[in-house]
Every structure is written in structure tokens, then in C-alpha cells.
Amino acid sequence: MKAIVDCNSFYCSCERLFRPDLQNKPIVVLSNNDGCIISRSDEARKLGVGMAGPYFQARHIIEQNDISVFSSNYHLYGDMSRRVMDTLRTLAPEVEVYSVDEAFLDLSELPVEELAAYARHIRNRVEQWTGISVSVGVAPTKTLAKLANLQAKKDKKATGCVKVLLTQEEQRIALQQTRVDNIWGVGRSYAGKLINWGITSAWELSNMPEEWAHTNMGGVTGVRLIRELRGTPAIAMEDELVNKRMIATTRMFGRPVTALYELKEAVATYISRAAEKLRRQQSAAKVVSVFIVSKEQDHLADFKRGATISNYTTLDRASSLTHELIKPAIELVEQLFENGKEYKKAGVMLSGLVPDSSVQGNLFVPASQNQHRHLMHAIDNINFSMRDDAVKFGSSGMSKNWKMRQELRSARHSTRWEELKEIK
């Protein structure tokens, strides 16, 4: 049996930890650039604040109801996430961190009759140790566990945030109560098709033949989904600490950007950030990609499908050194940039990742390479322990007035000494 443990309104819960006055009050957390609502408390949901909607559209509800608003504070959420995951590792032999606020636990060693009590124990311990409240779903497969978790969250009072689907009968009822668009692995595109075909509940989908799923739902992915819904594990627990295969840093700008030099500054800044992530997992990148997005003139167009143009360079030799990666990236920007256009977003991607052979120093490369490696290490350490970007490359610019807005961010209470919470 597998469990999924999911933090309730995670970002909002983190903000409330340091603002006990907001307990049981409506609050929301915004995405970068204060663009979208990415987390909302139950109270805010009940007032009619939608999920993942643009902030400006919900603004009137927010102001009318005096809902507290926060810009996202990823230092705080990252640190709280680590504490939750550390707690979960004391509770199961195998833990797969699935996202910042979710983890799968392997509970197959536990007798089935103890599962419900153990799930409640997990919930209580995480809340007691970290202050974050979680929901727990338990079932024979990951997909059914996610479905159980959804039900636990939907009616917190009745379930106590814990739902266990042991028997086939329990699973059937849960499947019948779940709409296809709420299934883990069914997104907007498939949901639309399924409903057109008259398949509306998870139960109906689970009764479709595997060959049908293979033809109509993305090949093996669809077959796995059907099996998982029927209670046959088809998606295994993943190993942890697997290195990323791609590293991206992308941002909206705080205002439209028209000057090439600003675009170059932004891309140099993003490369610096991406290269840090690269070195943290001791990888080097062979491919550098850059994309820029111009402001959509046609207001009827879907804003996400704005005019994105991109290009990439393949390096002769994989590198993890910031300056070696900035150079090709800047050249790409120069190619992509068009005078007179307004840009709203840019991003960089590092791929073709391989283990970084220069980590230990390499006899077969010039000594200067190893020197650079030490320099990078020193810069990373300084930037990690001091303020962000205390040391950076000149091409990243000094003023950065294209930077995103983050006007409502709370203090980084748990990761910066100077921002430690004071109690008088």
C-alpha cells in the first residue's frame, strides 16, 4: 500500500506559522511578479477566490473581504518543505518527495488493519513537529492514493484529513464519486475528449479496455492509468536524489522591456542562477537554450501562447562555469532580439547534462579550468550565506529595473539571521 501526504494550502500554512493572528482568517499567496494566486486558505476559497487565477481579477473580492495577501517567499517555503520531508522520513522506509508539498510513502510493510491508525499518526506527527497540517490518502496504487487524498481534503471534518481505500468496494465508491478531470494524470486536454465520449467518472474510465486507452490516451501512459485506477500498481516509487535532466530559470519582467542591453542583463542573471543549480548537483551542461517572449498585441489570443522565440547552442565541451555559459547565451539573445518589440518574459534552459568532470580537478584540462572551479565554489558559498547575489558577473547588470515585482513578501524567518522573528 502507498500513501500520499499532501500539505494543506502549503504556502498559506507557511505564512500563518509566523502570523498566528491569521489563523482561521482568509489569506492568499501570489506567484512571482504578483501575477496569479497560487495558494489560498479554505476561508479565501469559501469567499469565492479562484485557484490559479490572475490576481487582478480577484482583487475586488480580496479587498472587500479584507483578505491578507502575500508575495511568494520561496526561502521560507523551501525550508519548511525540508522540515516536513525530514519528518516523513522518520515514518516510512521509503519516501519519494514528489513536489515541494507532497510525498509518497511506501507502507507495504504495515498490516492492512493498522493503516488507518498509522495514517492518522503521520498526520499528527507532521503537524506537531512542523506546525504544517497535512492530508493523507492511502490505497494500493499511487493514482488511487491521490484520489483518496482528494476526498480527504474535500471534506476535512468528516475525514479528519485522512482517507484509506482498502477494499475494492471502497475503491469503487471513490471512483464513482470522482470526475475524470480530477484524476491524477488527466489534464485539460484528455478531460475534454473523455467528456465528449461520454466518460465522466473515474469509475467509467477504469472500465475502459487497455487497448482503447493505448490508442486514445497517449500510449503506455493511458494503459498505466487504467491499471492504476483498477488497483494494479503500474507506477513505481521513484528513487530519490536523482539529478535533474534539465535546469531552467525563467521570469516575467516587472515591466515591458525594449532595450537589448536589458534583455542581455536578464539572461546573464538567469544563467548565473541556473549555473548555481547545475553546480549544486555536480553536473555540467552541453546545451544552452534561450527564449524570449514578446508582448502579445492581440488581446484575444491566449496569453500563454504569446510570441515565444527560442534558439540553442551546443557547446564543444560541457561546462558548469557561469562565464562559459553566459557567453553563448548572450549571443543567442542578440540573434533573437528584434528592435522595436516589447518583451515581457525571458528564460534560459541548460540541458544535455553530464556529471561535472572538473569537480575534483582534472589532470587533463588546463590548470586554469580548475582555478575557475574554485572561484565558482567561492562565489556560490558567499551568495548562499550572504544576501542574494552579493557576488555576481558584470553582465548581469547593476540596476536591474526589469526585475519582477514582489511587493508583499514576508520575512525569511527561518533562513536569514537578520530576519529572525522577534517576540517582545
Next chain:
DNA sequence: TCTGGGGTCCTAGGACCC
């Protein structure tokens, strides 16, 4: 006026090989 920032996996199709 104002719409995030990461990631993963899978498939189809082209280039190339013998």
C-alpha cells in the same frame, strides 16, 4: 493596466546505418 516557474515522460518522424 495587471495572467508563474519550474519540471517529467512519451511519441512520431527524420536521419542514418547495414
Next chain:
DNA sequence: TCTGGGGTCCTAGGACCC
């Protein structure tokens, strides 16, 4: 006029996740 069968590797793009 006729023109095989099989395989690998790579990339672009689509779908999904939180």
C-alpha cells in the same frame, strides 16, 4: 519499369504534474 527490412539515435512537440 522495377526499388527491402530492420534497427538506432536524436529532436520537436504534446501531454501531464505541482
